[in-house]
Amino acid sequence: AQTVTQSQPEMSVQEAETVTLSCTYDTSESDYYLFWYKQPPSRQMILVIRQEAYKQQNATENRFSVNFQKAAKSFSLKISDSQLGDAAMYFCAYRSAYGNKLVFGAGTILRVKS
Amino acid sequence: KAGVTQTPRYLIKTRGQQVTLSCSPISGHRSVSWYQQTPGQGLQFLFEYFSETQRNKGNFPGRFSGRQFSNSRSEMNVSTLELGDSALYLCASSLTRGQGSPLHFGNGTRLTVT
Numbered sequence: 001a002q003t004v005t006q007s008q009p010e011m012s013v014q015e016a017e018t019v020t021l022s023c024t025y026d027t028s029e030s031d032y033y034l035f036w037y038k039q040p041p042s043r044q045m046i047l048v049i050r051q052e053a054y055k056q057q058n059a060t061e062n063r064f065s066v067n068f069q070k071a072a073k074s075f076s077l078k079i080s081d082s083q084l085g086d087a088a089m090y091f092c093a094y095r096s097a098y099g100n101k102l103v104f105g106a107g108t109i110l111r112v113k114s
Numbered sequence: 115k116a117g118v119t120q121t122p123r124y125l126i127k128t129r130g131q132q133v134t135l136s137c138s139p140i141s142g143h144r145s146v147s148w149y150q151q152t153p154g155q156g157l158q159f160l161f162e163y164f165s166e167t168q169r170n171k172g173n174f175p176g177r178f179s180g181r182q183f184s185n186s187r188s189e190m191n192v193s194t195l196e197l198g199d200s201a202l203y204l205c206a207s208s209l210t211r212g213q214g215s216p217l218h219f220g221n222g223t224r225l226t227v228t
Contacts, residue, residue, distance in 0.1 A: 033214045043202060045219035052214060091157065098212045100145050101170050104157035 002027045002094050006105035013082045014113050020067075021077045021108050023092030031097035034068065036077045039107075040088040048090070051075065053097075079110075087112040115140060118207050118220035126226045132193040135223045139186050139207030145169075146188040147217065148180060151202040160203075163188055164211050192225075200227045 003026045013019035025034070036048040051059045051068050058066050063083075067076045079086055092105040119138040127133050139146050148160040159172040163182035180190040186207075192199055202224050206217040 037219075043204075043222045043224075045204060045206070047216060047218075050214065050216070095214070096212075097214065099170055100147050100162050100164075100206075100208050100211050100215070100217060101159050101172075102147070102149070102157075102206075102217065103159070104149075106156050 002029070002032075002096070002103045004092050004094050004103050004105040006092055006108050008108045009106070010109045010111070012111045012113060013079070015082055015084060017082055018078060018080045019082055019110065021079075021090055021092075021110065023075045023077070023105055025073050025075060025092070025094050025103075027073070027094065029096055033095045033097065034066075034075045035093040035095065035102070036064070036066070036075075037091045037093060037104075038086075038088045039091065045091070049077065082112050084112050084114060086110060118205055118218050120203075120205050120220035120223050122223060123221065124224045124226075126228065127195050128228055129195055129197060131195050132191060133195060133225060134189050134191045135203055135205075135225070137188045137190075137205030137207075137220060139188070139205075140218055143207035143209050143218070144186050145208040145211050145215070146182055146186065147206045147208070148188070148190050149204040149206070150174075151204060151222070152200070157204075160190065162211075169211065195227045197227050199225065201225060 034051045093102045145164045147162040162170040182188045202222045208215045
């Protein structure tokens, strides 16, 4: 079975600074996808960024980028120029290439200080 | 395009009762997945439906069931409610299965069992 581990229950960052959220996963599959989701107090899960395991290039989406290390099974999220609206719970998630089941990590609460 | 709609937003039930939650996916989406979110257990996969067939099921007791209709709308039912069933139930829809097809989440139904 696949597992996802987020070792940082909570992180803080100053507005306009950069923060990195950590995620490791375990799987025996070779074909899969990794995601970072954001859940603000409104409760809706919002997709931040997606990485295909077969792609060596790290995904980027505006101020959000990932550091995907497939051999180490590591998938960290870097948020640059942090904004107050980035404050939320962030979840790392794994998904096999062959279905739609997401396996989530425990989440990291990100606080942004002004 | 309307997003994923979950009804009701909030629900209060008594132990022993049963409850039905509804999820309307994004128009054209054929896959619907359900997740339970609690502070203690985090986000856990309940089940996935595609073209009216259950394709995957999480590790939950038989009290949890679901179905999908021909218009892709889905319902999940919990019978003989227990206090531990109090949770946020999230529904996600996707155009298809696998291939990294993005999952879009609804705002969830907050169930409180007293």
